[in-house]
Amino acid sequence: MLEMQREILTKEALSLLERVKGRREAEGRFVEALRRVNELRLRLGEPGFRALSCLSRPPSVLLLPVSFQGVPCPQIRVSAPPDTSLHYDAEVLERIGELWGALAALIEVANAEAAIRCISEQLVRLSQIINSLDRNVIPALEDAIRRVEERVAARELEEHVRARRLRGA
Amino acid sequence: MATMEAYVAVRAHGLKSRLLKRPDYEALARGEREVYEYKDYSSIAARDPLEVKVEKVHRVYVSRISLLAESAPELSEYLWALADKLEFENLKLQLRRVLGGGGRPILYPYGRHVGPVRLSEATEEKELWELALSSGLLERVPKREWGSLAEREAFVDFAYVKHLASAVQRVPASGESRRALLEAAAELCSLVAASWSRHLSPEAVASVARAAGLEVKRPPRGGSPEERLLRLARRLELRYPASLPYAFAFDVYATAEARNVERVIVGRSLGMGSSEILASLLLTSP
Numbered sequence: 235m236l237e238m239q240r241e242i243l244t245k246e247a248l249s250l251l252e253r254v255k256g257r258r259e260a261e262g263r264f265v266e267a268l269r270r271v272n273e274l275r276l277r278l279g280e281p282g283f284r285a286l287s288c289l290s291r292p293p294s295v296l297l298l299p300v301s302f303q304g305v306p307c308p309q310i311r312v313s314a315p316p317d318t319s320l321h322y323d324a325e326v327l328e329r330i331g332e333l334w335g336a337l338a339a340l341i342e343v344a345n346a347e348a349a350i351r352c353i354s355e356q357l358v359r360l361s362q363i364i365n366s367l368d369r370n371v372i373p374a375l376e377d378a379i380r381r382v383e384e385r386v387a388a389r390e391l392e393e394h395v396r397a398r399r400l401r402g403a
Numbered sequence: 404m405a406t407m408e409a410y411v412a413v414r415a416h417g418l419k420s421r422l423l424k425r426p427d428y429e430a431l432a433r434g435e436r437e438v439y440e441y442k443d444y445s446s447i448a449a450r451d452p453l454e455v456k457v458e459k460v461h462r463v464y465v466s467r468i469s470l471l472a473e474s475a476p477e478l479s480e481y482l483w484a485l486a487d488k489l490e491f492e493n494l495k496l497q498l499r500r501v502l503g504g505g506g507r508p509i510l511y512p513y514g515r516h517v518g519p520v521r522l523s524e525a526t527e528e529k530e531l532w533e534l535a536l537s538s539g540l541l542e543r544v545p546k547r548e549w550g551s552l553a554e555r556e557a558f559v560d561f562a563y564v565k566h567l568a569s570a571v572q573r574v575p576a577s578g579e580s581r582r583a584l585l586e587a588a589a590e591l592c593s594l595v596a597a598s599w600s601r602h603l604s605p606e607a608v609a610s611v612a613r614a615a616g617l618e619v620k621r622p623p624r625g626g627s628p629e630e631r632l633l634r635l636a637r638r639l640e641l642r643y644p645a646s647l648p649y650a651f652a653f654d655v656y657a658t659a660e661a662r663n664v665e666r667v668i669v670g671r672s673l674g675m676g677s678s679e680i681l682a683s684l685l686l687t688s689p
Binding site (some may be wrong): 272273274275277279280281282284285286287288290291320322323324391 | 453454457492495496497499500502504505506507508510511551552600602628663666669670679680683
């Protein structure tokens with residue numbers, strides 16, 4: 235049963251690894267979005283840029299435990315995207331959109347990485363249990379069974395000999 | 404009064420000779436020199452937070468205009484009006500903060516009518532307009548039916564142009580200087596209209612300008628409003644090298660320097676490359 239669970243978790247981790255492969259692209263997208271925001275920041279001037287950022291309400295995110303095949307993992311869930319309704323500049327809105335899109339992709343990758351870490355930790359624990367059972371507990375139990383069987387066999391032989399003696403007497 | 408105008412122009416020439424040149428910006432952008440190595444910016448310390456550095460950069464601009472205004476009290480009304488653009492900018496910045504309800508903007512360190520500390524204490528839009536009205540910064544407030552922030556910000560920009568044009572009427576400048584400065588104010592009005600026409604319809608821009616007491620001519624074409632303003636300054640500089648319009652040109656250059664130095668400091672703090680920083684600058688000299 236434990237080995238079956240280990241197999242299921244391994245498959246889950248492998249499927250999550252596909253999502254993590256997008257990390258390089260997500261990071262590149264984020265760096266590019268940030269570069270374009272910085273260009274805008276220079277052009278608008280620091281006071282203007284900071285005042286503009288007052289107009290944006292930040293996104294609302296929650297950290298929730300989510301079960302992956304019974305393994306609880308912390309996952310970021312976006313409950314509300316950033317509110318940009320007060321902005322009027324199309325270029326500013328475009329930059330915010332790019333940055334948020336890139337950040338959302340990074341959140342997806344971070345979620346997958348967190349899930350892989352939790353599953354990996356669970357796999358390590360499972361392997362330790364399975365190894366412990368294979369190398370210590372099961373051999374010890376088998377040894378005990380063997381010793382009990384030997385003892386039983388010895389008793390049977392003893393009783394058989396005693397019975398023969400009595401029959402002979 | 405022509406003597407006083409010539410005196411202001413001479414002082415402005417002196418101040419202009421101290422403005423940073425392209426090689427200075429290149430050295431700053433590449434990190435070969437630090438901004439505090441320049442005498443005018445020596446108050447900026449390397450350990451200052453970014454906000455403080457930006458504030459100190461604009462203090463240099465304010466001190467330059469103060470020097471001009473204090474050297475010619477008769478013409479100071481106009482010279483202070485040039486610096487008043489920072490107060491109008493502060494009004495827009497605080498408006499964004501009040502409407503957005505978060506963050507802490509950097510306000511320019513200037514307040515002839517209403518200082519940044521008093522402005523930053525306003526927590527409601529109504530309070531902000533009342534403050535601007537009672538301090539004499541604004542003669543009128545935006546119309547109630549304007550729903551968009553863009554219209555209200557555009558109104559503040561046009562109100563500054565009106566404020567500048569009114570100051571021209573009040574100072575005892577020569578007829579020629581007055582005409583040139585009023586033309587400059589009219590062109591400034593067109594530039595403001597051009598920059599707001601990116602966000603508002605032409606009708607809305609014209610309506611906002613009218614509400615501020617201005618009439619918008621057809622917005623100019625070609626080049627960004629900043630570049631067109633520089634071209635206007637160059638024209639005035641060449642035509643009026645020894646009268647009050649030269650002070651207008653100097654103000655444009657000094658404002659451009661403050662923005663450029665701010666861009667270099669911010670760009671370097673963000674780890675941007677020198678070419679990116681240099682591309683963002685508005686260079687007034689070859």
